[in-house]
Amino acid sequence: MTIAAKEAIGAAAVLRIYRCCLRIRRFEEKVAQLFKKGLLPGFVHLYIGEEAVAAGVGAALRADDHIVSTHRGHGHVIAKGGDLNRMMAELFGKATGYCKGKGGSMHIADFSIGVLGACGIVGGGIPIALGAALSSATRGTDQVAATFFGDGAANEGSFHESLNLASVMSLPVLFVCENNHYGEFTPAAEAMNVADVADRAAGYGIPGVVVDGTDPLAVHLAAADAVQRGRRGEGPTLIEAKTHRGDHAEGEKAFLAGQPYRDEQELERAAAGDPIEKLTADIAALGLFEADVLEEIDREAVAAVEEAVEFAQNSPDPGPEALMEDRWASG
Amino acid sequence: MTIAAKEAIGAAAVLRIYRCCLRIRRFEEKVAQLFKKGLLPGFVHLYIGEEAVAAGVGAALRADDHIVSTHRGHGHVIAKGGDLNRMMAELFGKATGYCKGKGGSMHIADFSIGVLGACGIVGGGIPIALGAALSSATRGTDQVAATFFGDGAANEGSFHESLNLASVMSLPVLFVCENNHYGEFTPAAEAMNVADVADRAAGYGIPGVVVDGTDPLAVHLAAADAVQRGRRGEGPTLIEAKTHRGDHAEGEKAFLAGQPYRDEQELERAAAGDPIEKLTADIAALGLFEADVLEEIDREAVAAVEEAVEFAQNSPDPGPEALMEDRWASG
Amino acid sequence: MPPKTYIAAIREALGEEMGHDERVLLIGEDVRLGVFAGTRGLHREFGPGRVINTPISELAVAGMGVGAAVTGLRPVVDLMFGTFLYLAMDQIANQAGCMRYMFGGQAKVPIVFMAQNGGGLGAGPHHSQPMHPLFMNMPLIKVVAPSNPYDAKGLLKAAVRDDDPVVFLSQLSLGGQRADVPDEEYTIPIGVGDLKRAGADVTVCSAGLTVHRALEAASSLAEDGIDAEVIDLRTLKPWDEAMVLESVAKTGRFVAVDESYPTCGAASEWAATVAEKAFGDLRGPVQRVSNRPVPIPFSPVLESQTIPAAADVVDAVRRTMARG
Amino acid sequence: MPPKTYIAAIREALGEEMGHDERVLLIGEDVRLGVFAGTRGLHREFGPGRVINTPISELAVAGMGVGAAVTGLRPVVDLMFGTFLYLAMDQIANQAGCMRYMFGGQAKVPIVFMAQNGGGLGAGPHHSQPMHPLFMNMPLIKVVAPSNPYDAKGLLKAAVRDDDPVVFLSQLSLGGQRADVPDEEYTIPIGVGDLKRAGADVTVCSAGLTVHRALEAASSLAEDGIDAEVIDLRTLKPWDEAMVLESVAKTGRFVAVDESYPTCGAASEWAATVAEKAFGDLRGPVQRVSNRPVPIPFSPVLESQTIPAAADVVDAVRRTMARG
Ligand SMILES: Cc1ncc(C[n+]2csc(CCOP(=O)(O)OP(=O)(O)O)c2C)c(N)n1
Ligand SMILES: Cc1ncc(C[n+]2csc(CCOP(=O)(O)OP(=O)(O)O)c2C)c(N)n1
Ligand SMILES: [Mg+2]
Numbered sequence A, B: 001m002t003i004a005a006k007e008a009i010g011a012a013a014v015l016r017i018y019r020c021c022l023r024i025r026r027f028e029e030k031v032a033q034l035f036k037k038g039l040l041p042g043f044v045h046l047y048i049g050e051e052a053v054a055a056g057v058g059a060a061l062r063a064d065d066h067i068v069s070t071h072r073g074h075g076h077v078i079a080k081g082g083d084l085n086r087m088m089a090e091l092f093g094k095a096t097g098y099c100k101g102k103g104g105s106m107h108i109a110d111f112s113i114g115v116l117g118a119c120g121i122v123g124g125g126i127p128i129a130l131g132a133a134l135s136s137a138t139r140g141t142d143q144v145a146a147t148f149f150g151d152g153a154a155n156e157g158s159f160h161e162s163l164n165l166a167s168v169m170s171l172p173v174l175f176v177c178e179n180n181h182y183g184e185f186t187p188a189a190e191a192m193n194v195a196d197v198a199d200r201a202a203g204y205g206i207p208g209v210v211v212d213g214t215d216p217l218a219v220h221l222a223a224a225d226a227v228q229r230g231r232r233g234e235g236p237t238l239i240e241a242k243t244h245r246g247d248h249a250e251g252e253k254a255f256l257a258g259q260p261y262r263d264e265q266e267l268e269r270a271a272a273g274d275p276i277e278k279l280t281a282d283i284a285a286l287g288l289f290e291a292d293v294l295e296e297i298d299r300e301a302v303a304a305v306e307e308a309v310e311f312a313q314n315s316p317d318p319g320p321e322a323l324m325e326d327r328w329a330s331g
Numbered sequence C, D: 001m002p003p004k005t006y007i008a009a010i011r012e013a014l015g016e017e018m019g020h021d022e023r024v025l026l027i028g029e030d031v032r033l034g035v036f037a038g039t040r041g042l043h044r045e046f047g048p049g050r051v052i053n054t055p056i057s058e059l060a061v062a063g064m065g066v067g068a069a070v071t072g073l074r075p076v077v078d079l080m081f082g083t084f085l086y087l088a089m090d091q092i093a094n095q096a097g098c099m100r101y102m103f104g105g106q107a108k109v110p111i112v113f114m115a116q117n118g119g120g121l122g123a124g125p126h127h128s129q130p131m132h133p134l135f136m137n138m139p140l141i142k143v144v145a146p147s148n149p150y151d152a153k154g155l156l157k158a159a160v161r162d163d164d165p166v167v168f169l170s171q172l173s174l175g176g177q178r179a180d181v182p183d184e185e186y187t188i189p190i191g192v193g194d195l196k197r198a199g200a201d202v203t204v205c206s207a208g209l210t211v212h213r214a215l216e217a218a219s220s221l222a223e224d225g226i227d228a229e230v231i232d233l234r235t236l237k238p239w240d241e242a243m244v245l246e247s248v249a250k251t252g253r254f255v256a257v258d259e260s261y262p263t264c265g266a267a268s269e270w271a272a273t274v275a276e277k278a279f280g281d282l283r284g285p286v287q288r289v290s291n292r293p294v295p296i297p298f299s300p301v302l303e304s305q306t307i308p309a310a311a312d313v314v315d316a317v318r319r320t321m322a323r324g
C-alpha cells in the first residue's frame, strides 16, 4: 500500500494505533518475562508480531461496537481500550482480575467496553459475534461486531457456518482472520490448499480482502472500509491479515524439546515484518510526529505495564467464597 | 450438454442408468402409496425427481467403491446395486430388512456392496466418506468414495471441514451435492448468498462442477470424470447437481396444513425436469434402444417392487431377542 | 375454553413472551413454517426480524443465540431434534454454560435452547436419542422437560424469563396430549416438582413422557393395594430434591423412572441422591427404570421395548416392596 | 528398567500397536510433533501415511476416523482436550455410537477417541471440563480412564484392539506420574477394576486422578483405625459392578469419588447401582464426592477447591461411618 493512501487516516487515529501497538508489545514482553519466571499459571499465547491487526481494527471501531477474541487475545482487549491492571491481574489469577481469576489468559472479557470475551475453543468465538451484530440490528443501532480468529480456525465448521449465516442475514460483522501461517505447530499451507483464506469469502457471497497484517495503517484502512459497509447495512466482510507470531505459546521450546516446525523463510519473513517498525516508518514518511512523541508513548506504555504488574502482584487471590459465586444470574 | 458428448457413454452404461432410474422411480412411487396407507412408520423422504443423480453417479462407480447416503437415500442404495426386498422390509421395520428393522428409511446400509449407510443427521455422512477414501488410500487400492448430500447440508460445518480435509489429504472423494433448491421448507436461495454450491470448491482448492441434475447422462459424465481424478490420486471433486424433488417428506401437506413454501417457478421447473423423460429422449436421440426394451425394463422394475412389498409384508417383525443384539462387535 | 395440545401450549407460550418483551427472538431452521416445535404462525405475527429462519447450521445458530443473549436479547433457539444438539454442543456447554462464571459474573446469558427429546416416533436413532442427562451434567445449564400442555406453557414462559441458559426439552411423543391451558398469564417456577398422585407406600419420581407411564403403573398397583406417590419433577436441573426427599421420608421406598440411557442417566442421579440423603428412611432398595441401553431402534415393535413402560415401573415397585 | 511416565506409557502403547498392526492409524491435530498425548516420535517411526497430521477440524477428523473404522482400519483419533470433543460429538454419539446397532450389526467400528480429561492444569474452563459422564451415558461407547502409567499402556493397547468405539481419557494432571511399565507385551482387559487397597470398613470407588486422592484418604483414615478398601475402576464403561458389589458386601459402606460434575456424574451411577443392588449390605448411606458444580476455574487456588481432595474423601467416609 502506498503512503499516499494512508494520508487519509489522520493524526489522531495514527497516534491511537501507535499507542495501541506499543501497549500491546510492552504488555506482552512483560508477560513473557513473568511466564519465564514461573509466575503465571496455565497456557499463555502472546500477540507479539500481530499488533497491527488488533490496533488497526480497534481504531476503526467505536466504543459501543463489540469484539470477540481468541486464545491469543491480549492484544484485542488492549485495542478495544481494556484495562492493563485488570488484565494482568487476571493472568495471575487474582481476585481483582477481569474475571476474578476464573478465566485467565484465554478468557479475558470486559463487557463494559464491548469485549465479549476471549475463547479457548478455536473458532468458538466466531458465531458469538453474529449474535452481537444481531442485537444491534434488532435494536436498530449501527454498531458492528468484529471477531478475530486464526488461519487454523478458518478450517473449523464454525467459520463456515458463521460466514454463511452472517451473509444471508446481512449482519454487520467483521471476520478478521489473523493468518500467522501456523495453527499450533502445523503450517497453514498444509492445513489448507488455498493461498488465501480470503478466497473463501466468495463462497458466501461476501467481500474477502487480503491485507498486510504487519502494516497497522493498511489493516486500519481495510477495517474502516468493512466497518462502513457494516454500518450501512451492507453485511459482513472477511478480512485476512497476513501476519507473523513468535512462539505459539510461552514455554513451547522446552515443551517441543527442540523439534523445529517453522521453516527458515517464515522466520525471516517474521523478523522482517515488525509492525511497530513499519508504523514508525510510516509516521516518519507522513511527517506526523517527532521521535520524542513516540518515545513518550513508549515510556507511558512501559509505565502502564509496570503498574499493571504491581497491581496484579499486590492483589489477593480469590477467597474461598468466590468459588460458588458468579454462577447464576437468576435466582 | 450436447447429445454428441453423451455418445461416449456406451450402450451398457446407458442401459444400466435407465434401469436404475426406473427402479428408483417405481420403488419410490410404491413407497408413497404405502406411506399414504399408513403402513410405514417414521419419516420417509423420497428420491423422485432426483433419480438422475444417484443413477448417473452410481454407474460411474465400481462395485468395490463406497458411498455414504442421506435421509433421502433410497435412490443411492438402488444405484449401488442394493436389494429392493431388504430395503422395503427395512422401511416396514421388519426383521428381514437391511438393518433388521433397527434403522428404517433414514438408515439403510449395505456394507456388502459398499453402502456405508444413510444418515439422519444432515451433513453427518460427509466426513465418513473421507474415512472410506483413507482406507483405500492406506491399502493402496484405487477405490473412491462418493458422499451425497443436499444444498442444505452444504451450510453445515461438516461440509466445510470435510472438503478442506479431503483436499489437503488429496483423498479420492466425490462430494455430490444434490441441490434440489430446498432444505426442508427453506429455499436454498435464502440459506446461502451464492447461486452455486460448487463455487465453494475454490475455497478448498478443488474442482467444483455444476451439472444438470435432471440429466442422467450429464451427471454420469461429470461423475466419471471425478472418479477418474480420484483413481489417479488427484484428490476430491465437488459435483453440484441441480435437481428437483417432490415433497420434502411424505405426508408434508397435511402436516404443513396448507402453508405453501415452493414458488410457482420452482414447481414449473420441477415439472419440466423429469430425468426419466430426459433420458428417454437421449436414448432415442442416440438411437440406442427401441421402446420395447425400455418398456421391459419398466415392467421388470414394477415387478421387482411388487415382489419387494410382498417380501416385506410377509416378513416377521423383529423378535424381542433382537433388541439387545447387534450392540458390540467385541465381547 | 377447549383443551389445548402440548404443541399449541408451546406456541402460546412463545407468542405471549414475544408479545410481552421485544427482546425475545425465535431463531432456528424452519421456524417460519413451524416444523413442529410450536413456532407456527409466529412469523406472521412478529415478522422476520423476530422469527429468524436460518440455514441448517446448528453450531452457528446456537452461537449466534449466545452472542445475542450476552448483548441484551433473550433468544429462543429451536434446534428441532435433541440429537441435533450434538452439533451445537460447544456453544451450549463451553460457551453458554461457562461464560457467566468464567468471565467472573460479567455475562448474563438468558437463552433457551429448545428441542424434541426422546423416542416414540418410529424415526430411528438419529431422531430419538434422549439428551437430558448430558445437559443435566453441565453445571450451569438448567433443564426442563414438561410432561403435559399446562406445564409446557408455564415452564417455557419461565424459561424465557430466566436469566440463565435453559434447555427446554419437549417430546413429540406427547404432542397429541390435550389439556386445559389457561389463556391467562401464568408461569411455573423452574425447579419445582409437581406431586401428581399422593401415596403412602412408594415414591415414584419421573419427568416428561414417563410420568404418564408412572401414573398408569400407580393405577394398576392400586388395584393390588399398593399406594404409589408419583412426582413429576418437571425441571430436571435444578431438580426438586426437597419434594422427593420429603416423599421418601413418608413412603420409605423409591423408584426413579426416566426415558434416558441407564448409565449416568437422570434416574441414576435421583436414585443416588435418595440413597445418599434419605438412607435412614429407606425400607427397600432404590430402583431405577430407564431405557434399555441401545440407540432407540426404528421398528415400533422394538422401540416400545426400549422405553420404560408402565409394566416396568410396576415390576420395579414390586422389587423394592419385596425387600425390607 | 527405569520407571516410565504416564505419557511415555501412552506413546509406547501406540507405538507397539502400530507396529503390530498396520491397520492402526493415528489421526489428529499436531500428532506429528506430539503436543502432549504421547504421540511424539511416532511420525518419524511410521511416516505420514500412518500418523496423519490434520487441520483443526474436530468434526471431520472424527468422522473420517469413523469412516476409516467401518472400512477396515483401526484409527486412533487424538482430539487433544476433552472439551474439544464437544465439536465432534455428532460423529462420536450419533455415528460411531449408533452405526453398528442401527445398521443391524453390519458395521464394526473399531475406533479410539483419545483426549485429555479434567482439570489441574490452570488452563481455565475451555481446557478442563470433565467429559466422561457424557460418554458413559451413550449406550454403545466404552470409556476408559487409567490412573497410572501401567494401566495407561495396558488399557490403551486393549482399546486399540477392541472392535468397538472406545473413548480413552488420559489426564494431564497425571502426566508427571512415573511407574514401572514392562517393555513386554501386556494388555489390561476393558471392564475390569483394580483393587488398589484391601480394607474392611468402607469401599471407596474411583478412577483416574481421584484414585490417588482416595488412596491418600485411605492412609489418613487408617491412622484413625478406619480400614478403607479402594477400587480403581480403570474402565468407566462397562464398569466392574461385580468387584464393587462384592466389596460392599464385605464393607457395608460405599463412597464414590470422581472428578466430574455432580449431577448425572460417574459417582451418581456408582452410588445408584450400589444402593439398588447392594441395599441389604449397606450399613450407612452411600456418599458421593464429585467436583463442585462450576466450570473448572483458572486460578489454581480456586481450581484445587473444585476437584475432590483427599480431605473430601475422608469427610465422606466419616459421614457414612457415622450412621447405622
Ligand atoms: C476446538 C479446538 N481445537 C484445538 C485447540 C488447540 N489449539 C489451541 S490454539 C490452536 C491453534 C490455533 O491456530 P490459529 O487459529 O491459526 O490461531 P493462532 O494460534 O495461530 O493465533 C490449537 C489447535 C483448541 N484450543 N480448540
Ligand atoms: C443436523 C440436522 N439438522 C436438521 C435436520 C432436519 N432436517 C432433515 S432433512 C432437512 C433438510 C435437508 O436439506 P438438504 O440437505 O437440502 O437435503 P434435501 O432434504 O433437500 O434432500 C433437515 C433440515 C437434520 N435431520 N439434521
Ligand atoms: Mg495461526
Ligand SMILES: [Mg+2]
Pocket (backbone or CB within 6 Å): B150, B151, B152, B178, B179, B180, B181, B182, B183, B184
Ligand atoms: Mg435440498
